[in-house]
Amino acid sequence: MASIARSSLRVRSVARLPAVRAMSTTRVLRADKPFFPEEPSGPKVVTAIPGPNNKKAAAELNEVxxxxxMNMLADYTKSVGNYIADLDGNVLLDVYAQIASIPVGYNNPHLLKAAASPQMANSLINRPALGNFPSADWASILNTGILKVAPKGLDQVFTAMAGSDANETAYKAAFMYYRQRERGGPEVEFSEEEIASTMNNQSPGSPQLSIMSFRSAFHGRLFGSLSTTRSKPIHKLDIPSFDWPQAPFPQLKYPLEEHAQENAAEEQRCLQEVERLIKEFHNPVAAVVVEPIQSEGGDNHASPAFFNGLREITKRHNVLFIVDEVQTGVGATGKFWAHDHWNLQTPPDIVTFSKKAQTAGYYYGNPALRPNKPYRQFNTWMGDPSRALIFRAIIEEIERLKLVENTAITGDYLYAGLERLSQQYPEHFQNLRGKGQGTFIAWDTPNRDEILVKAKSFGINIGGSGASAVRLRPMLIFQKHHADILLENLEKIIKQ
Amino acid sequence: MASIARSSLRVRSVARLPAVRAMSTTRVLRADKPFFPEEPSGPKVVTAIPGPNNKKAAAELNEVxxxxxMNMLADYTKSVGNYIADLDGNVLLDVYAQIASIPVGYNNPHLLKAAASPQMANSLINRPALGNFPSADWASILNTGILKVAPKGLDQVFTAMAGSDANETAYKAAFMYYRQRERGGPEVEFSEEEIASTMNNQSPGSPQLSIMSFRSAFHGRLFGSLSTTRSKPIHKLDIPSFDWPQAPFPQLKYPLEEHAQENAAEEQRCLQEVERLIKEFHNPVAAVVVEPIQSEGGDNHASPAFFNGLREITKRHNVLFIVDEVQTGVGATGKFWAHDHWNLQTPPDIVTFSKKAQTAGYYYGNPALRPNKPYRQFNTWMGDPSRALIFRAIIEEIERLKLVENTAITGDYLYAGLERLSQQYPEHFQNLRGKGQGTFIAWDTPNRDEILVKAKSFGINIGGSGASAVRLRPMLIFQKHHADILLENLEKIIKQ
Incomplete structure (x- = not known):
């Protein structure tokens, strides 16, 4: 049993401890008070995965x-905290968390309280068309929830259902804003030519404008969002796309310390290409959309300098800067919003969110991003109050348990452990990345898909991103003792 | 007090009763046992609408x-059955029902039971990524809910969040299916050229295929669905669109009996144009999408013969036939699905749903509409089990109370009353339409928007569609005594 410093917030000192000794058993010393006292002390694997019950249920589900x-069928009545249960009695430490979308643990008691409240029941059975008939408590739900955590400088929200439509409604806002400026302001009426041509899907009414995204980006799978998604061919094949430009995303070399100059040059090259495309692309660019960390496309990072550069270029060219925080938002990087790491002087024009928020939408600050007339940005439901109530409870839980801070601290601890593993097993832990980014950590490994499958037999549910990355997306309640279990098992997996 | 036949299911005889006498007071004889005994006996209007509390709350909400x-702020704790309450003590008979999306009444007790169940709470706080980690009960939730009411011939479902993404995922399925056939079957691999070109949003990987829709159609507001929406310029202006074709939708003349030959010729003309576009449009047509009744675009109807013609043409040309039942589905036309009225010999290839289902998705039957590889039709949440549970409860309630039959009967009764009004006030009730289509009834009126506003002061919440139609979209629990109140007040409104 190893000596894990009991209450060390100074991660550096912990990081110097011998990792392998610290990971000799799943029953580790608990350095911190557990958030979920009823969690199991470690994973439990009692059958091959998938086991017989899972196979049977999967065959039944496959009929319809x-x-x-499918990765595995889950029994969510038996899942708790960081642990996901399957139908065969297996209980896995879940560092994938429903594709990064479970924030505060399975069967979180505070969320259960919100879910079982009369207000929730009312919102579920009397779902309003929010744009027409908002509920009396909608302003309060927004102000005590979604807007309480609005990114700095942004005080408005348009609510949506999931990441794809959050991004697409943001794109629509950008196009309307762009054309309004071209037209000469909000008071200028649409021309008859615009009105006639848009009914035929032709310009000028349906203008050939574009949203610029980056190589390897992922922004969703509907037609507009998919046109900005550049992660994998399988996401895009056979689906018509808009002729929109893609800029190169920096391909950084690791460890960062050893490639500082090279990486800075690479980022400059990408920024130059962004600016060139804004100036030259045949379909004018209304907005640039970017993820703080490319999350589906392989966990690709860039420096705060790069993002500050993007902000500067977009501002200078009157192009909106949309930050897609669907996967990075709500604490996972050790800040509530990942773009908080950049210290921007001017906030993004729009920030989109979903996943861990358990609802979706986009924030904005500039009142001119409200279209000049009603019913331009509109749909029947415009979000879902019941999901907004869940997000409010999530925010309360994050505040109560200081989960953003926890994620920063646990992330540093976990990163240090992975760094030790990467020194010991360099071939298995290549391009370790995400330092100082909470638990939003990834590395490349040669036989990635095999590792992911094998991990289940060690009681670890883990995901990949891009072609060769293992991505960690634990919940915000992931603590040091969970990190120890993860590290120990990762070593076992590659040693096998 | 008029003599409304007590238990007459034979609507014709009721229709011959003098309407005006039957509507002399809001406290009418109740011909049927009320579904919601605790409903008020009629609307109550105690302030101007919006009243002072509504104005104050609206100003507060407008900040964010x-x-x-906004139409009005609502107090959903005080709304019941067919009646919506505002913040000033006004209670309105709601025949708009959250843009046709409330099926079985505000604060329906059976829905409340489902909303307050442990299964619901569990699904709310442990939201799965359904494609990767479906819950153990997902097959059962589908089979006892969404799939129990699947349209004839369709036994599969892809779940979604709202009408727009239901349609867009259906379009994606159509494009993949089209290209698969062109390619030579599901086993044929993508070419290197396809793989490379799709990452640049270019054909052949991102092919220039199209979805055909109809003039005045509404299929949603995201980029793909908006490209098939042709309702109003305000829905489309400034948003880039795909170059997809639109066919004319029949413009029928009313009363139908007097224009049978003319209308049949009009439908033939439209069908010919559909076929011409399928043969000649420069971006090949993968699917035709159509609403059984164009619901946002002005309540435009066509005959079963027209839709049978569409099915025949699409089948002959290997083009998928997508029926968008987002607004017409779930009972409102007096059949569970509006396309049940057509008696098709071959079912539609895809039927999309949302609104009254309180969830969304598309049904299909042909197994080849499952893409040939996983992760092609995929997203993080792929719907929402909590919403699927609500739909299940709605289906149970529809069955328990025979609400589809109720809507057919009440609809005929209501239509007959409107027919009488249209004879008495022909200038105010033009082109009355929706006979035999349940309560899915509309008419044109010269000063429509004014009428809609005025209706509130008479205690009626009512909506419009297109440029000049008043559209009725009551809930499935709308009964004859509600119809009497509506008819009486409609007469008062136009008489004022």
């Missing part, structure tokens, strides 16, 4: 629902 | 949320 992307 | 499309 495509299960080829 | 665009309220220019």
């Amino acid at each position: 629902f495509d299960v080829r992307s | 949320f665009d309220v220019r499309s």
